[in-house]
Amino acid sequence: MSSSATGTSRCAACRNQRRRCPTDCIFSPHFPSTDPERFDAVHRIYGASKVAKMLEEIPPEMRGPAANALHFEAKCRIRDPVYGCVGIISTLNEEIRDTGTELAKLRARVAFLASGAQERQLGQDYTIVDDHWTEQQQIGNVVL
Amino acid sequence: MSSSATGTSRCAACRNQRRRCPTDCIFSPHFPSTDPERFDAVHRIYGASKVAKMLEEIPPEMRGPAANALHFEAKCRIRDPVYGCVGIISTLNEEIRDTGTELAKLRARVAFLASGAQERQLGQDYTIVDDHWTEQQQIGNVVL
Numbered sequence: 001m002s003s004s005a006t007g008t009s010r011c012a013a014c015r016n017q018r019r020r021c022p023t024d025c026i027f028s029p030h031f032p033s034t035d036p037e038r039f040d041a042v043h044r045i046y047g048a049s050k051v052a053k054m055l056e057e058i059p060p061e062m063r064g065p066a067a068n069a070l071h072f073e074a075k076c077r078i079r080d081p082v083y084g085c086v087g088i089i090s091t092l093n094e095e096i097r098d099t100g101t102e103l104a105k106l107r108a109r110v111a112f113l114a115s116g117a118q119e120r121q122l123g124q125d126y127t128i129v130d131d132h133w134t135e136q137q138q139i140g141n142v143v144l
Numbered sequence: 145m146s147s148s149a150t151g152t153s154r155c156a157a158c159r160n161q162r163r164r165c166p167t168d169c170i171f172s173p174h175f176p177s178t179d180p181e182r183f184d185a186v187h188r189i190y191g192a193s194k195v196a197k198m199l200e201e202i203p204p205e206m207r208g209p210a211a212n213a214l215h216f217e218a219k220c221r222i223r224d225p226v227y228g229c230v231g232i233i234s235t236l237n238e239e240i241r242d243t244g245t246e247l248a249k250l251r252a253r254v255a256f257l258a259s260g261a262q263e264r265q266l267g268q269d270y271t272i273v274d275d276h277w278t279e280q281q282q283i284g285n286v287v288l
Contacts, residue, residue, distance in 0.1 A: 049191075054225065113254060
């Protein structure tokens, strides 16, 4: 019998729930006894049975990322009981909006500078042609 | 006795839980019977007792935004059982990273164009002075 089955090495969830930790415990791989805060957080927000149910509905190989995401969301809600994760989403959306405005300004600035450079180049070409013409005319005048 | 107290106009939560809807029901203002999906979503993810507990811990004037955020998070998790809201946060973070890269490129382009414009302006000033000198010299040569 494994140490997990005897309950001497229970996961954080089974320790919290004061029960034996079965060898096929749904929590055990994702909520180790060394990190009780991790289970406490999801337990406080979702409750143990909901977390177990959500993990059971996910393929085993995706349960790790799911447990991480649930822990993250639970921490967010403990930190911000009104908005939770949605507060972060709002902040990121604001940042994207601000960055979008800055991007639009920079694109306009690039367009302005690029067109200005082109105009100056054309202007410079015209000045050279014009100077050349004036020069020839002046030389002509002098010669004549 | 109000219609709510008699249970003839129960909120979505009390209807779901098959109980009378008290006048001071914690769910009633935020989970109307006209939108049963809203309560079903938070019930599925958090459970009714956790939702009630979370709302009770928040000042009454903030319970509306909190119920909206809980509903949003629950919908996210139903749609994406692995990542939930965290999936959206990851996507937004990627977008911010990409936009940051584009911003850096545009800033570099603006700096390049601005310095190029300055150089061209200086070059143009130099060309005009140089042309003028050449022109005078040529005229002088002709005159001499």
